Amino acid sequence: MKISLSAAPLKGIAMTIAAASLLAGCSQNNDSAIPKQVRFILNAPYVPFEYQDANGNLKGFDVDLGKALCSQAKLSCSWSSQSWDSLIPSLLSRKADAIMSAMTVTPQRQHQLLFSNPYIVEPSAWFVPANAQVGNISPQDIKGQHIGVQRGTLQDDYVTDLYGSDNTINRYGSVDDMTIDLQAGRIDMAFVDYPIGQQTFINATHGAFKQVGDMISTPKKYFGDGFAIAFRPGDHALADKFNQALSELKQNGKYQQLINEYFKTKANTSTSADSQ
Secondary structure, three states: OOOOHHHOOHHHHHHHHHHHHHHHHHHHHHHOOOOOEEEEEEOOOEOOOEEEOOOOOEEOHHHHHHHHHHHHHOOEEEEEEOOHHHHHHHHHOOOOOEEOOOOEOOHHHHOOOEEOOOOEEOOEEEEEEOOOOOOOOOOOOOOOOEEEEEOOOHHHHHHHHHHOOOOEEEEEOOHHHHHHHHHHOOOOEEEEEHHHHHHHHHHOOOOOEEEEEEEEOOOHHHHOOOEOOEEOOOOHHHHHHHHHHHHHHHHHOHHHHHHHHHHOOOOOOEOOOOOO
């Protein structure tokens, strides 16, 4: 389309072009800028998703999948661990670029974060000492108990809302701290993601604890759509980059290899969160 210079003063045109350029720059900064190094943060220990080995190196499903995603997307990435409560504030204050820490996509979190496509769906479950006599686990049946949850998680919200009025809720910064209190009898039961409970309460303690009741993944208000990578709301280009890489890893078989490595003993792990 031709533009007649006589239709507007040159100064007005210059200002319009400058304004358009500024808006384009803002859009590019908000939506398209991908950092030279993507700084991932997570909360360890949270076996098998993230933990530190004897040498202090970060390991786990989230770490290995994240590294595979970065390699597939041809991105340079770094990893560091911090407290669960500080993950979202660190991301929003630009001290990090992404959270990959078994974080469930929930409506509440979607108000302040941008999520990738879910990379795995996990139920939650109840765990108690192996000699505990526990019947039904419904809110109507559980009364006068000390229940352990990790602070600020979906399990915290679920237990607080449904069990909080008739029980004492003990909130922990890590599952390891929760395990210590469950072993010492300071809490009666714990409610965590199933694979974390299976690894931490059963496998790692050689059967000192057991799972009771059904695994729980509803209502969606609490349990959301699965685990996903969290980004700042404007970082659509970065999220798209990882969504594409996740799709490619599922196609080339690398994703399934990691699932088999970390969850080969657990039939209930769902990888149906494939919506691309």
